[in-house]
Structures are given as structure tokens and as C-alpha cells.
Amino acid sequence: MAWSALLLLIVLVSLDMQNIASRWGRIIELGDETTTDFTILVPIFGDPGYFRNGDYLTQYKQHTLLAVNVDSPKMEHFVADLQARGWRVHKAHLTGRVSCPELVFDALQKVTTRYVIRMDGDTVSREHPGRAIAAVRAAEADLCSVKVAVSRRETLIEKLQAVEYDMSMLGRHNRAWMTSGACMIARTAALRVILSSHSYWFPGEDIETGVIAKHYRLSVRHLDMRFYTDAPETFRAWFRQRRMWWSGSFRMAFVNAGQTLRFPLTFVYTVCVVWLLWIAKWHELLDVRHIAAILPFVLLLYTAICFSSNWSVRSRWMVVYPYYALFQALVMPPLGALYYLWLWCRRGTLRPPGRYAIGVRRDGVNLHPFES
Amino acid sequence: MAIRAGFAAAALLGVVTTFGTGLWLAAVVVLLGLIVGLLTAEALPSLRRGRG
Numbered sequence: 001m002a003w004s005a006l007l008l009l010i011v012l013v014s015l016d017m018q019n020i021a022s023r024w025g026r027i028i029e030l031g032d033e034t035t036t037d038f039t040i041l042v043p044i045f046g047d048p049g050y051f052r053n054g055d056y057l058t059q060y061k062q063h064t065l066l067a068v069n070v071d072s073p074k075m076e077h078f079v080a081d082l083q084a085r086g087w088r089v090h091k092a093h094l095t096g097r098v099s100c101p102e103l104v105f106d107a108l109q110k111v112t113t114r115y116v117i118r119m120d121g122d123t124v125s126r127e128h129p130g131r132a133i134a135a136v137r138a139a140e141a142d143l144c145s146v147k148v149a150v151s152r153r154e155t156l157i158e159k160l161q162a163v164e165y166d167m168s169m170l171g172r173h174n175r176a177w178m179t180s181g182a183c184m185i186a187r188t189a190a191l192r193v194i195l196s197s198h199s200y201w202f203p204g205e206d207i208e209t210g211v212i213a214k215h216y217r218l219s220v221r222h223l224d225m226r227f228y229t230d231a232p233e234t235f236r237a238w239f240r241q242r243r244m245w246w247s248g249s250f251r252m253a254f255v256n257a258g259q260t261l262r263f264p265l266t267f268v269y270t271v272c273v274v275w276l277l278w279i280a281k282w283h284e285l286l287d288v289r290h291i292a293a294i295l296p297f298v299l300l301l302y303t304a305i306c307f308s309s310n311w312s313v314r315s316r317w318m319v320v321y322p323y324y325a326l327f328q329a330l331v332m333p334p335l336g337a338l339y340y341l342w343l344w345c346r347r348g349t350l351r352p353p354g355r356y357a358i359g360v361r362r363d364g365v366n367l368h369p370f371e372s
Numbered sequence: 373m374a375i376r377a378g379f380a381a382a383a384l385l386g387v388v389t390t391f392g393t394g395l396w397l398a399a400v401v402v403l404l405g406l407i408v409g410l411l412t413a414e415a416l417p418s419l420r421r422g423r424g
Contacts, residue, residue, distance in 0.1 A: 319407060
């Protein structure tokens with residue numbers, strides 16, 4: 001019994017120390033070369049307030065296309081204002097629950113460059129995006145995840161998210177396909193193919209992009225360039241965002257388990273360690289004497305793991321990160337699952353929503369017909 | 373004081389720790405030390421500004 005417990009501990013600790021392997025990941029380094037063959041595509045829907053990186057994008061105005069869904073007089077007015085200020089705008093008229101991939105796919109028809117940067121309305125970079133594209137082009141990659149970092153680190157929740165983002169971006173060195181909605185880079189033809197097979201289901205849509213790319217055997221890589229994005233600045237906003245993210249995780253782990261199995265380590269970690277062991281975690285917590293005895297050791301071990309596995313992005317806030325991670329792992333999974341079920345009920349279909357539109361077996365694709 | 377209170381609570385619950393009480397106490401002290409260290413490091417710049 002003691003040996004099996006020890007073995008389980010070793011397995012769990014090893015899974016939590018995966019980021020040590022990030023130094024051996026095959027990433028694309030940023031070079032000095034630059035290019036202008038790109039379009040920055042920014043999807044905006046629901047409210048004009050989501051367009052917050054206008055100052056940053058002004059310097060790349062001729063390379064920017066704002067994809068705006070016009071479904072209200074307010075958005076119509078917003079588009080008119082943008083156009084008056086010289087922005088290139090794609091007006092979409094999507095109905096129902098609009099999602100980023102659907103809006104991006106609609107706007108891709110206006111993109112004539114060979115590469116596209118899908119970027120949220122609150123994301124910026126310090127380096128010239130042309131350098132990113134030159135590096136991606138040299139590596140002949142079809143889809144790239146990038147390093148997404150938290151731009152503002154003032155409140156406690158922002159600081160904890162900053163640690164969390166920095167650590168998870170190291171994980172992208174070996175799991176480049178885990179693309180982030182805040183920013184990703186793609187060959188335009190590749191993104192057309194990917195998004196034409198997308199379910200357009202919002203929670204988890206960004207990672208679905210990477211999964212589809214892998215399905216079509218496209219070259220999916222990680223570009224070592226930082227893009228900075230806004231993270232929720234209050235606990236309430238964080239909670240709302242995470243409820244949706246965890247619903248995306250539930251969708252990936254269970255609704256699309258067939259496809260997630262293609263990534264065995266991710267499957268084991270997400271389905272077994274995060275979701276199935278959730279019950280075991282609570283079971284442990286209910287025994288107060290037991291938890292009082294082991295919790296200090298667990299927290300100490302996890303603090304050491306945080307620092308040692310993520311030394312290149314170390315932060316003094318890693319000292320409190322284990323408490324944040326523990327809270328999230330205990331509280332958010334069931335709320336995410338309930339949120340998914342609620343969205344399912346609202347949709348009123350028998351078939352679970354968010355099923356990937358691709359099959360389980362991988363399929364190669366020829367991008368040539370999709371090149372403009 | 374907090375450590376003593378925490379340990380007393382654990383003792384009251386009849387905790388016989390897996391790793392021994394000495395190690396348990398050491399773990400709690402280290403965790404608290406780390407948090408105090410963090411708070412100090414965060415507070416120092418504003419304290420310096422206040423003096424300046």
C-alpha cells in the first residue's frame with residue numbers, strides 16, 4: 001500500500017514537473033528579419049469596449065483588419081466611427097451566439113496576405129509583428145502558438161494569473177497546439193482550412209484550433225515571442241472567465257475525449273489528474289485530521305515544484321501560487337461542468353454541443369487550393 | 373502565535389502526523405516564512421518611497 005502511494009506521488013509530481021522538459025522543446029526563435037506579408041485580424045463583437053489595443057495597432061494600421069459583428073445600432077455606429085478614423089473594417093452580420101472563430105473565418109475572405117495574426121482586442125506586443133511572421137515563414141510553420149503574458153500586474157489576482165500564464169506558456173514548448181485566443185499566428189490558407197472545420201463552440205475554441213491543425217497534419221509550432229494581454233483584474237471577473245475556461249476543459253476532456261486521446265499526456269493529466277482525481281481531492285479534504293497533517297507538506301512540495309520546474313519564469317508570487325492553484329482545482333471544475341450543462345440546456349438539443357466537427361482519425365490536407 | 377494556535381488546533385484534533393510533529397511544525401514555519409518574506413519584499417519599495 002505504501003509503495004503504491006509512493007508510486008502515485010511520483011507520477012503526480014512528475015506530471016506537475018512537466019515544464020522541466022520545456023528547455024528541450026522545438027520552438028521557433030525570433031530573428032532580426034522582418035516582413036510586411038501579414039494581416040492582424042482582430043475580432044470584435046458584443047460591445048465596442050472590447051477594442052482596447054487601438055493605440056498599439058495604430059502603428060500597424062495598414063496591416064490591420066478589424067472584424068466587427070454588427071448586430072446592433074451601437075455596433076453600426078462603432079464601425080462608422082472606425083472607418084472614419086481610417087481603420088480597415090470587415091462588417092459581419094452573424095446571428096445567434098457569435099464566437100471568435102466564426103467571426104475570424106468570416107473575415108478571412110478579406111485577407112490577401114499569406115500570413116495572419118489573430119489577435120484579441122486587448123493584446124499587444126513589444127516587438128514588431130513582422131519579425132514574428134518572418135520567423136514563422138522561415139520555419140515553414142502553418143499554425144503557431146505564441147507566449148501570452150499578463151500585461152497589467154497590479155492586483156493580487158492579476159499577479160497570480162501572471163505567474164499562471166508564464167508557467168503555462170513554458171508548457172507550450174512541447175504542446176504548441178494549445179493555441180491561445182489572445183493571439184495566434186497562421187498561414188492564411190491553413191487558418192481557412194482549420195476554421196472551416198471548426199465547431200464554433202465558444203468555450204475552448206482556441207485549443208480546438210490547434211487540435212484541428214494537428215488533425216490535418218499541419219505544421220504546428222510554438223513561436224518564442226511574447227504578446228501581452230489583459231487578465232481579469234477582479235476576483236469576480238476572474239471567476240466568470242474561469243467558469244467558461246473550465247467548461248472548455250470539460251468539453252475537451254469528456255465531450256471530445258476521442259480526439260483528446262491523440263495527446264496521451266494531456267489526456268491523462270486533464271481527464272485523470274484534474275477531473276477524476278477531483279473527487280479524491282475532496283474526499284481527502286473531508287477528513288480534517290488527515291488534511292491538517294498532510295496539507296503543509298503538500299503546499300511546501302508544490303511550492304518547490306513551482307520554482308524548480310519554472311525557474312526561467314520565476315516570480316516571488318510563486319510562494320502563494322499553490323493556494324490559488326488548490327482553490328481553482330477544488331472549486332472550478334464542477335462549476336465549469338455545470339456551466340457546460342447549462343449551455344447545453346439553453347441550446348435545447350439532444351446532441352451535446354461543442355463536439356469537434358473533425359473525425360477521430362487524422363487526415364492530411366493539401367493547402368494549395370486554399371492559398372489566395 | 374499563529375503557528376502555536378494552528379498546531380494546538382491540530383493537536384486538539386488528535387493529529388498524529390505522518391512525518392512526525394517536528395517536521396510538520398517545520399513545514400508550517402517554512403510556509404509562513406515564505407509568505408512573510410513575500411509580503412516584506414512587496415512592502416519594502418513603498419516603505420522606501422515613504423521615507424524618501
